[in-house]
Amino acid sequence: MTLIDARSIPADPLSATRLEEAGFDYRLVGMDDPVAAGAFTQAVNRGFLGPAATDDEITWTAETWKARRNVGVYETGAAADALPVATLNSWVAPATVPGGQIPMWAISVVTVAATHRRRGIARNLLEGELRAAVATGVPIAGLTVSEATIYGRYGFGAAIPAARIAIDTGRAGWAGPREEGRLEYVAGEQLASDLGEVHERSRANRSGQIPGWETRWKTMAGLAAEEGKKNAGARGVRYLDADGELRGVMAYSMADQPGTFRSVLKIAHLAAQTDEAMRALWGFAVNHDLVTRVEVDLRPIDDPIVHLVADQRAVELTVHDHGWLRILDVPAALEARRYEGPAEAVVQVEDQYGFAAGTWQVRIGADGVASVLPSDADPDVTLGVADLSAAYAGGVPLAQLAAAGRVRGDARVIGALSRALRSGRAPLLGIWY
Incomplete structure (x- = not known):
């Protein structure tokens, strides 16, 4: 590209x-x-x-x-x-x-x-x-x-939701499998390098990601310009698979709980190329000695952590907006992605700035490929550009927006488009930018 x-x-x-x-x-x-x-x-x-x-x-x-x-x-x-x-x-x-x-x-x-x-x-x-x-x-x-x-x-529409997760490790218990690879501590420049490498390798796994940059990873690794900054106490652990290949890495820190000799493990970033690596890193955090609570933000809303613990009630998962998108060219945007199933509709997009405004014949084939052309036909679906942008990455159902009164038109067509737009895995944007 x-x-x-x-x-x-x-x-x-x-x-x-x-x-x-x-x-x-x-x-x-x-x-x-x-x-x-x-x-x-x-x-x-x-x-x-x-x-x-x-x-x-x-x-x-x-x-x-x-x-x-x-x-x-x-x-x-x-x-x-x-x-x-x-x-x-x-x-x-x-x-x-x-x-x-x-x-x-x-x-x-x-x-x-x-x-x-x-x-x-x-x-x-x-x-x-x-x-x-x-x-x-x-x-x-x-x-x-x-x-x-x-x-x-x-x-702009809130397109990529994120989950803020907190785990009571005393209640949670671990129900995940034992992985064949190994975990090892890593720090400093190596941690920064591993964070960047795994993020770049894994970002194609989910919609919504963009590349990081060197100072982003160095800051997470505690290498920021000033030692007194919030990441100065950064620690790291990485996961190598059975063949010794780097597949996952986590930057984290410990916060003391006064008078308890226990800590809160705060994950700054968890990047995993494989599900195996993700499970191993979650297991490291949840099973860590002298840790009563694990906290992390910017996880996908379908993070499997609730199925990796024995007591799901020990996991607090709060969904919030994170990545916002704004479509500027409707045909180029819709034709750039793939879809979960076929659909066909005449879609009218309203845009006060005119960039994305128009009426479009959208045809999505069984192969998941879309064709988008201007149309003079009466629309089946009408929506604002912010709402089309919110649904674009596959994390916000078009049908949910319709139920909120933000998308108008034929319910059957909206349902078909909603199913086609969804992605198999929830989108993820694991960094701020």
Whole structure:
């Protein structure tokens, strides 16, 4: 798959004009300039309520952001070292979909200073990104969010749910099989390397994943720029199969429970190429000595852990939104994935921005391949682009959205499309971006 380098795409001219009229300078920010990189990083930290970044942290972060298209909004005439009042960066990533991959315009570090809210800045940032993606032919956009009420207005749908899991190990018991491979501790650079390797090998197993990056894995491995950071106590364990091949890895930490001589095992990331590896790593966590509770987030909602313990009531599983998608090109997006069964419908997509708006004849064959063409026929199904985007990765049933009044049309056709769109395994996005 050939991916566009988003850094080659200029700042959106319409957003630039609108923001200039409002007294702001909207522009791309180069991370090779240490002054600009420092101000940009400080603004991102401020936006996410973090402490001021140190020089080492700025250098660390800039290494990752050099590969991205960084956008800042500044007060007109601001000094060279002034912090932007808003930030965003983006890049084009290969996102897994059922049966394949698709180029996705990934959006991250969206912040607006609390002093500059409700002045149209966020709207112009997000709209500018969507126009940039459309102009370059990227068929979908995606992001992870800290506030779930913002992005629906831009056509994003909560497409990739995640499970937050907590296990009372004293009650749970272990009912899983004993695996033939072996577990071994791993730390530091090796842990970071293993996390990246297994994530990349395994991400095609489920819809919704994108590649990680070096500083993401190094941070999980406790190698962040500052030793005092939250992952400084990181530990790791990996699983090698019977042939000695790396198949799974887990980064975790221990949190003391005062006065008990017991700990909570907090999993930062569990990546498994095979079910065997996943079971072995879960077994390591649940059976760990002196651990009373295991906690993890960003697991698939069909994680089999409830069937690996003797007492399912010892497992708390909370589902929440995580990966948000936004379809920009309906034919390209729908034809890029494969389907669970045949279906045929005339689908009308509503999109206030016009990017995905239209009426489409969708034909899905018994082989799971779709053909999508413009149509003048009356629609069987009508829905907004956010709802089509929510159902796209196979994790949100179209029929469920219809029951919520978000999809309208022939119930029989909606049911057939819903069954076709579902994926055999729940989608997964195991990282934030």
